Amino acid sequence: MRFDSMELGEALIRVLVQLGYEECTPIQEACIPPALKGQDIVGVARTGSGKTLAFLVPILERLRPGGEVQALVVCPTRELALQVGEEARKVGRPLGVKSDVIYGGTSLGHQRQTLLGGLDLVVGTPGRLIDFIDSGYLSLRRIRWLVLDEADRMLDMGFIADVDRIMRKAPMSRQTMLFSATLPPAILNLARRYMFHPLEFRAEPRVTVPPGIVQLFYRVMESRKSDALRELLRIERPSKALVFTSTRKATAELASQIRRDGFEVHSMSSDLSQANRERALQAFRDGRVTILVATDVAGRGLDIDNISHVFNYDMPLSSEDYVHRIGRTGRLEKAGRAITLYTPREEQALAEIEELIGQKVPRATMGEFDPDAAPARPLAPTIRRGSQRGRGAGRQYSHAGSDRSSGSSSSSRSGASQDRPGSGPRRRARGKRR
Ligand code: ADP
């Protein structure tokens, strides 16, 4: 569908065409018409699908500039707020709409002046918005449109309590639109609490993971990765496990470390002769060997049934590789577990994986291997935020109290968020050791 065949004013269509926007993206086509009628919207689609215009177009079509804030867009980070702010300025300014961006980490003075100058549309990060709301510089009295953009990232960053507060303060009569790349339970709850019969649009994820695969992301210290993996092997006791590494060298080293723990293990990489590879594979297939350590190349196309576990010892190079790797388990509707070790600097890769598969994966940490933990804590694996509680994923893990605010911004309040798994008692892992 084209923008000029939607029920939009000529002025807005002209601006859109000037900016090179003619044909709608699917989320725009699905969301703009009902949004123009005032319906609340929940839109789920990956990055780059055109979510920004999906909310800006219906707002800018109806906004009559008046110098009081009528539209508020909440974004998780300063970068995202600036991007949305830029788009709002480009489309809005020719229509006479004054907009600006409010974010933490900069001086309050300048942004205060901007607000006092009279804005119609404000884009901002939660902490700083709350500062201005509390100090009276930003009034939500005239808000007609409230947008939560990248809602799942707000959850990741611990902003949910702030967002909740903003939603409570805005007039009930407003229209609410929520956009997100994934829809974890805490975000769904937020939508249920504050939205009125929203239209729900979900773009098909590009890839779906078989439902039988339980996924976990384990946060570990770089220097303790092999210890963490070996502890996981002791806890999980896989009947047949594939362990993926990124290099051939790591493959052999890791295999010999695991072997010292008493597991039957083979490694497989491209420097093994064809005959040896065949032998290793056959032993793994027959169950004489429980664990196969392999690189992506060696693991590609392995057609072996009954793999109970896939461990990503090293993060895959791409999200697609992740899906290929974990697809080795959970075959033929059998249950499988896919456990990925990651270090703090690999967070971004996790987000990309989640976006590709269209779902959130529970995070976990494990006692002494947790990069954030104080040393010498008992070895009890714990689930971190974003967990799918009660879905079996957390079978032998308890909820962690150790949640950090990875967020930037001025939001120190976020520690009080009720959506953070912070209160549960720490239970010992039930998994047997051997
Ligand atoms: P998302 O918020 O879903 O990640 P954006 O709204 O940031 O996506 O849009 C991604 C890119 O696609 C931007 O560069 C934007 O200008 C462009 N874009 C959005 N909608 C259209 C459209 N209808 N036609 C052409 N380009 C578009």
Ligand code: MG
């Ligand atoms: Mg966006």
